Amino acid sequence: MKKTDMKAISDAVLACYRERPAIVREHMPSIAEALDKAYPCSPGRPMSRVTLTERERQFRVSKLQETLTALEMGKVSQEDALRAVEDSLVLASEFSLPEAANHKALTRLIEMALGRELKTSEADYVVNVSGRESERVAASQSIVRGVLCDLTWDHRVIRISVFPGRVREWGKAMAFIGRYSPGNCREQSA
């Protein structure tokens, strides 16, 4: 078989996996498993969906903001950081993260919860939360690109998987942001 034919087939399988992941899982489970590893947040993978009351939301936002302020001063324990990661996951699933919980702050929070820097390893790795290893995974959600958290039904983190390659993609994905400067927009300068 020619190399181009192989690529056409793999592209078709990948397109099918992206559009109809359930079909690939049903008919080609081993391929689906390999693709799940390569694309950890593929469509069809369970994502946490939360509906908070206004009071719950405010409580989580205020707790998270307290922790982020303490983080700035270097006064956050690993346990507090993990709890703040859980609050962030819940708020992110509602798209109601406060402004202070930006990418940089969340990255620092996860590093504190993990006890190590995200980019130091070349290989993918998994960190289990002590005492929760036997808990059942109800949902998986990413909070920082390349960091996937497995959660219990009540949104507690069981384990954190880190994909350093995907963490490093961040810079490339942001490279075009704010690139415009007056004068390089053809229509406006015409």
Add this chain to the structure above:
Amino acid sequence: MSAPSRVMFSTSTFGALLRRDRADHERARRIYEQLLDCEAELWTTNYTLLELAHTYDRDTLTKLLSAVDEFFHIMWVGQPLHSEARHQYLAQPDLRASFSEVISEVAARRIGAIPFPIARTSCDQGTGTCHTSDHTEGT
């Protein structure tokens, strides 16, 4: 609002992300960061890319297209989608949005994506002045 798993980027979206002089730049940037962090599926259309190519210089486009290649899915607009968008566009003579904005909306519906949640502005269609549109379907 739930964190979306599939989001459609139109010309306005990229305009807000590219241009620091736009009032909604910071908000768009923050939403984009969250979408990247949640590993949402990012989509755009070839019509949008063509419109951007007409508007921005090569340096800006090079950075943009590299990111699109790596992080976005592109919907290649065919005849059925084009026709549906054309009907919608012609049925609204007062609409200030470009045809590619309408294409983005129709494309988003087709794949169950939500449009990127910022208001679109007519300056992205090359008029030179910015007018925020009331039309922010799905936000």
